[in-house]
Amino acid sequence: MKKITKFLSFKVSLWILILLVVISIGFYIYGNINAISSGTKSSYSMVQSIEKVNExxxxxxxxxxxxxxxxxxxxxxxxxxxxxxxxxxxxxxxxxxxxxxxxxxxxxxxxxxxxxxxxxxxxxxxxxxxxxxxxxxxxxxxxxxxxxxxxxxxxxxxxxxxxxxxxxxxxxxxxxxxxxxxxxxxxxxxxxxxxxxxxxxxxx
Structure with a gap:
């Protein structure tokens, strides 16, 4: 009976550990997706000439x-x-x-x-x-x-x-x-x- 209880307690601990790992992986993936989707885009322009016209x-x-x-x-x-x-x-x-x-x-x-x-x-x-x-x-x-x-x-x-x-x-x-x-x-x-x-x- 003690062996069965010990095995079950070990099994519960193992499931908790697996659950924590899955949650950690989920947060990691979610963080990376957010990092990708929140990326910034920039562009630079340079004025090469200005011409006054009398059209x-x-x-x-x-x-x-x-x-x-x-x-x-x-x-x-x-x-x-x-x-x-x-x-x-x-x-x-x-x-x-x-x-x-x-x-x-x-x-x-x-x-x-x-x-x-x-x-x-x-x-x-x-x-x-x-x-x-x-x-x-x-x-x-x-x-x-x-x-x-x-x-x-x-x-x-x-x-x-x-x-x-x-x-x-x-x-x-x-x-x-x-x-x-x-x-x-x-x-x-x-x-x-x-x-x-x-x-x-x-x-x-």
Missing amino acids: QVFLNVGIATVISSSEHTEFPLTKIKIPLTEKKALIVVNYKAKLGIKKSVKIEMKKEQEYKIIVPKYEVIGISLDKDNPYKVYDNSGDILSYSTKDIDTGELVTDELSDEMQNKYLKEYKTQMDESAKEYYETLFKAVDTENKVEVVFE
Whole structure:
């Protein structure tokens, strides 16, 4: 009977020891999980340049451009296209171009209450894709043997369309509207100071 009691008391002590070990392991794991989940993230920024600008937008142009592109596989060492290897893409890009000036205007006083405003050359100030429908791929297909033809990079097509070089054509196309907008802007600005002010607006 004493042996049984001794064995049971030993068994209880062993279970208590096991329970303490399990609890200790649990706290250890919990602590490590918290340490991982409460880790910090930091980033550092350095200002490389600060530029003072005198931008003035005279026209916002909403543009929808249809871009088509195609690729073929050619016979080696030639410019001859292999039949049925064409891949093509058709994309519509919707964006807004801001046209105006980035440099300050020159102001000359001709005589009292008469001013001459010299507007610098127009530039593309910025472009932004339409928030709701920036661009859509309407066709991105290939002929039966086009598996070896290079894929068309639709993202690159969009980037090329939004380049300043491509936007410069709108500076010529909408020059008349920008001239009118600039004249109205500076006449309103100077007459707000004094209604007797007279303004002549010329363009470089």
